[in-house]
Amino acid sequence: MTLRACGLIIFRRLNTGLAAKPQDIEFLLLQTSYGQHHWTPPKGHVDPGEDDLQTALRETEEEAGLGRKDFNLLDGYKKEMIYKVNNKPKTVIYWLAELKDYNIEIKLSNEHQSFCWLNVDEACEVAKYQEMQEALREAHQFISTNK
Numbered sequence: 253m254t255l256r257a258c259g260l261i262i263f264r265r266l267n268t269g270l271a272a273k274p275q276d277i278e279f280l281l282l283q284t285s286y287g288q289h290h291w292t293p294p295k296g297h298v299d300p301g302e303d304d305l306q307t308a309l310r311e312t313e314e315e316a317g318l319g320r321k322d323f324n325l326l327d328g329y330k331k332e333m334i335y336k337v338n339n340k341p342k343t344v345i346y347w348l349a350e351l352k353d354y355n356i357e358i359k360l361s362n363e364h365q366s367f368c369w370l371n372v373d374e375a376c377e378v379a380k381y382q383e384m385q386e387a388l389r390e391a392h393q394f395i396s397t398n399k
Contacts, residue, residue, distance in 0.1 A: 255342040258307040259295025261331070261391045262316070262323060264351040264369065277395055278369040279388060280358070281378055282315060285365040291378045294318075295344060304345050312349075316367070317359025323349040329394045333383040348391050 266276040281291040296311035298304060313319050329348040334341065358367050370378060372392040376385040 255337065255340060256298045256304075257295050257342065257344045258298060258304045258311065259293050259344070259346050260308050260312045260323070260325075260349045261293045261346045261387065262312070262318065262349050262351060263391070263395060264354050266354075275371040275373075277392060278371055279375045279391070280316065281368055281370060281375055282360065282364040283366040283368075285363060289365065290380060291368075292384060293346065295346070305347065308345070308347055315361050315363060317357070318351075322353065322356055323351050325349050326394070326398065328398065329391065331387045331390060333387060335381075335383055346387060346391075348394065350395075 262280040264278050264280075266278065267273070280293060282294055283289050283291050294312040294315040296307065296315065298307045299310075302310070309320055326348040331346045331348075333344045333346075335344075336342065360367060368378070372388055375388050379385055379388060
């Protein structure tokens with residue numbers, strides 16, 4: 253059986269004017285409090301009876317304290333990643349969401365020990381897995397071309 257997880261790639265803009273630069277877009281990454289303490293956007297496994305987007309919204313609220321009212325989902329971006337975890341196939345689906353309030357407080361669950369806001373290059377450096385790096389770069393490109 254394939255494991256399935258869903259989440260949101262959450263970003264905020266430091267500058268929204270004409271002078272906005274690529275590094276003005278920051279992504280939220282959470283550091284797990286278990287295993288190798290890897291960094292990812294909020295995500296989690298699909299519960300019975302949930303659809304994928306419901307899972308992404310629930311997990312974002314549980315893991316980062318961000319509810320549906322705190323961000324806008326961007327139409328047209330959905331990233332599906334398929335890779336192996338402990339020799340079992342895993343599918344992870346991400347949507348893209350922009351924070352409404354730049355200064356909103358992040359409230360971590362016990363599944364995570366830290367969080368950070370990073371520009372795309374910093375985020376890719378911290379996110380060790382190639383699939384995650386590609387997803388972050390694709391999300392950044394999508395944001396930059398769909399203002």
